[in-house]
Amino acid sequence: MTSLDDLPIRDDLRGQSPYGAPQKPVRIALNVNENTHPIPEVVVAHVTAAVEHALRTVNRYPDREFTTLREHLATYLGEGVEREQVWAANGSNEVIQQLLQAFGGPGRRVLGFPPTYSMHSIIASSTGTEWVTAERDDEFRLSPATAVAAVERLDPDIVFLCTPNNPTGTPIGLDTIEAVCAVARGIVIVDEAYAEFLPEGEPSALSLLPGRPRLVVSRTMSKAFAFAGARLGYLAADPAVVDALRLVRLPYHLSALTQAAAVAALQHAPLMLETVDAIRAQRDRLVVELAALGYAPHASGANFVLFGGVDDPQATFQYLLEHDILIRDIGLPGHLRVTAGTPEETTEFLEVLGRMNR
Template sequence: MSFPPIREELRGIEPYGAPQLSLEQAPVQLNVNENPYGPSAAAAADIATAVARAAMTLNRYPDREFTELREGLAAYLNSSGGSGITPEMVWAANGSNEVMLQILQAFGGPGRTALSFAPTYSMYPEYARDAMTDWVVGHRAEDFSLDLDAARDLVHRTRPSVVLLPSPNNPTGTALPPEAVSMLCDAAGDGIVVVDEAYGEFRRSGTPSALELLPRHRNLVVSRTMSKAFALAGARLGYLATDPAICDAIRVVRLPYHLSAVTQATALAALRHAPELLGRVDDLRGERDRTVAWLREQGLEVADSDANFVLFGRFAHRHAVWQGLLGHGVLIRETGPDGWLRVSVGTAEEMTAFKSALTIVMNTEPMRDNT
């Protein structure tokens, strides 16, 4: 055995992470789907005051059930696509990453299977690996939608204990229709179906939230985050709504006092300012839709997006395009199927810089895949 004695399946693996460059290296950073508009001065001041109050209690452990925060999150979800959601139906952790890992720890494990449909969020197989859960991946159609019959058949064949469904999907931005979610909840039997709505607030008008389906499916989990629409990526707060029995099961695997007093205070202050923090969502939706239209005018393929990012292609040499954009100070993400790139939606000025750089890069040499 070589040192250190890491699990063999982890040996040699690089840790997950998108490229992080300084603003000097890349003045326009559009690669990790952040909200480009930070908290308002009023929200920041309220957060600072709340954290200062929490700081006076740091000699004591925080409320391990984060009761007040669960009440606030339930109230917010009931105004954002849900109804009848109670605090007992809400769970939260340090980012939706920890929420997902806790789900796999509680419902996955040796001899159990987690399932998703590619292209999908690249961290899902890592959650499964870390929880020693078998990973099965189906595939989406050419337009990144789900073939419902094929998806149902795969669920019936593999009998997963957890099905992971990002909607809007990352990296494609496409949303799942309610009938797809209901079908998979029925097909999964007693398995857990997680609809990851990290980008749910950015969905287009008329696109429903899976929160509406909670009364019909006891095995449905709908997760959200405060990192995106709430512009609190640095605060690390993810949460979910589901049947109280599922929340109780997750409580078994959570670490003691996993949400610090500072995190709870920050999130509660943000919820008090939800209207203003979410006030730029419409602006970002509009910028996204203009970006989709512009990319299509350039003759590129673009996935329909209900998120705050856009997947576009196809390029014969996508890394060369990515590198060319970086040479002009614009950092986007090289992810998704071969030939595709993903750009986060930034401010109007940032998107102008992206368009100008992409125009130059595409005219430098033949980059587009015309097959």
């Protein structure tokens, strides 16, 4: 049988592994930061009706500019964002891929601050963009001085700033983002996939967009909106950035069904986001109770908690899996990550983990 090594793939892809979050049939899945709360029935009914309506004309290509969807996304974002500043794709990963296709590529480099979202480096590799890294401050924070020093030293074409950061949950202050924008010669991408879980009133990088044509803020409907299976990611940026993405996107890349479903969900935004407070509560509960169990949880502004003090992460991961609970081993020594689920899911996770410690 032919193996991957036998195929004439690009040399820079040899020996690499694809994104590999475990997919296992378990009763309690707390490994990929999904919103584990079900979508309200009234929203299910509206989305179903919208998709059914779209099916009646599915023999035709969808709106290539997904105009209605962009209008609804701009309204949801607020901060003075206009439709012309919004772009969307099949998940924020595709948004990021299009950004690197447009602004990265061979001979260009993208800067990240690990530990951070693993897909940033994977997408960099897939687009032939050199991935370079710089260290964070203590407790995974990123100060303006540290970030600026890295940008000045490495001179990247693209900078990734993930806030709240995945997998650590650490927010990045607007002062750091402003400082990076002031010294970076290229594109600055602020990945705000978990922004809705920040404390109420916490400012978003969206507020920094005016006057910064090379700043991009990416978002997703996968997390707070509990819409992971629908695959809808989006960004806000200067309209010129949106024009650049039109050069690399595939024709009609967003299906009519995806557009219809996303618009219907956005029309119920307040209801869809009602679980955010409940998830924040379980996240904060995890921080307190993991510490009580003798672990070292890190403060988080997202819907998950990274906790250290794990003597044997793989053994702990396996023990939980044997009890039908799936969390995430991110490869950070002595650490594991757990999604904040429903109260019942959190309780069972903590109880099972507590029994392991006895």
